[in-house]
Amino acid sequence: MSRQDHGWTTAWATAPQRPGAGFAPNWSAEGFAGHTIRQTVRLSVGADTLRVRLSNRYGTGPLRVAGLTIAAAAGGVIKPDTLQELTAGGKPAFTVPAGADLATDAAQFPVDALESVTVSLYLAEPSGPATYHAQALATTYRAAGDHRADADDTAFTEASQSFYYLGGIEVAAAPGGEADGIVVLGDSLIDGTGSSPDTDQRFPDLLAHRFATVGRPRPVLNLGIGGNRVTVDSAWLGDRATARFQHDVLAQPGVGTVVILAGINDLAISEIAQTSPFPVLAPYIEVSAAQVIAGHREMIQRARGAGLRVVGATLLPMRGSAFSTPRSEAKRDAVNTWIRESGEYDAVVDLALALGDALDPAHDSGDGLHLNDTGYRAMADAVELAAL
Structure with a gap:
């Protein structure tokens, strides 16, 4: 394919x-x-x-x-x-x-x-x-x-x-139609952790619903993996985003845009190892903000080489969660500053700004990191459709 x-x-x-x-x-x-x-x-x-x-x-x-x-x-x-x-x-x-x-x-x-x-x-x-x-x-x-x-x-x-x-x-495309599919690549916040099972309340689902509501249905594809990282492979949490980019993004027929929301696990998983090791999250590898940014740059270049529009999404708040430490918060701020200010993405969706410094209790699934159905709806509503 x-x-x-x-x-x-x-x-x-x-x-x-x-x-x-x-x-x-x-x-x-x-x-x-x-x-x-x-x-x-x-x-x-x-x-x-x-x-x-x-x-x-x-x-x-x-x-x-x-x-x-x-x-x-x-x-x-x-x-x-x-x-x-x-x-x-x-x-x-x-x-x-x-x-x-x-x-x-x-x-x-x-x-x-x-x-x-x-x-x-x-x-x-x-x-x-x-x-x-x-x-x-x-x-x-x-x-x-x-x-x-x-x-x-x-x-x-x-x-x-x-x-x-x-x-x-896959569905048969209209003859001469544009490749307008959108891949959303990332981790559990794309996969939908915290949303209600069997209700299609994940962020990409709700984004697809918004396009359909305005009369222009577009393919919105959920290529999130819970716990996935940009720079680290895991037997249980998937190949790193840069490694699976070819299969999960570039090989999808009919795609014209990729939205990348990835990196929070790289920055924070090593932090939890200090207090409550969880084997499924291994390996606990220390990753810098610069390494995450380098991974984003690699994906941007490969997407552009394939003719895709590339949209960066800022990393969501984690304050109050097990992932939040002074070091992980500083690294998150550095990555988000680069996403917003570097000009390397074709467009930016500033989800961090939209959702605040810490999750609103009305949006929180209970762990300070993952959203509930209302939170994912707020996340989807924060996207300017024109940016995609």
Whole structure:
């Protein structure tokens, strides 16, 4: 897949991660064997034709798909009259090679902007550890056996809050249309930590809703990973932003803009190691403001080289959280000053200014760092759409 994959626009995406324990119990390490996985996502734009992109990026062997269906979502079930089987290379059973993504054949499937679809994936053979996205903030269901065509959810007796193998959903682009998709790259504040599960109240979701409300739906893609850093790789928190930039940003078809909100974890994770080490956050590597800025500069240059508009977002307040120390606050101020004043970004979205020196209690999910639904709405409302 690439931005040069003409005729397609990504309408929904998530950032694939290595199998691991993550922040909550999930099925990635054990994988699947004789299971149907049912996952529901909301598209930010509509179309008449779509295809599903599966990711086996971190698989150690081929992913053998026994069957795949898509249907319009209706709560925890599907609308049976919309159910369609998807194929790849004209075949209902197909293989995604290790280390690769694969898009299905095009399917006629009318869908409106902000409409949800349900993808049901049947894996008859053992999959091995699964490429996944740890923090979906959406419920994924699992059933024993082949239940791709089930209209109800009776067989789906197990649930998880992660996505598995689902990398994106692409829609047919209008002939001659501009590449107006927006990738939002970052960490848990993009991933949506603190928002209500199964309600699409993450910052990118609410930004997509604003575009739809003014009559111009645009693809807004959430490529956040909870705990992710600009400069540090982590087995559980994802490859560093500069390393995953090619796959998660530049390879998305139909994208014209990238918004970067990243760096708070680089500056502050090493601070928590002094008081309350949390293994999932390892490694605890000291990172300077200059190193974060260098990472931003690298992403700016690579985005511009691919013809993308690049928008920088200032780092949100963390005062009152476990991340806040005199050193981390000073580093955050230095990064935000550079974002605002360097002129290196095409535009700046000053979310730090909009949300204040510390989170308003009405916006705080409870930890002084992550927002609740109201806070993410305030964050989205603070964006001047013209800047994008």
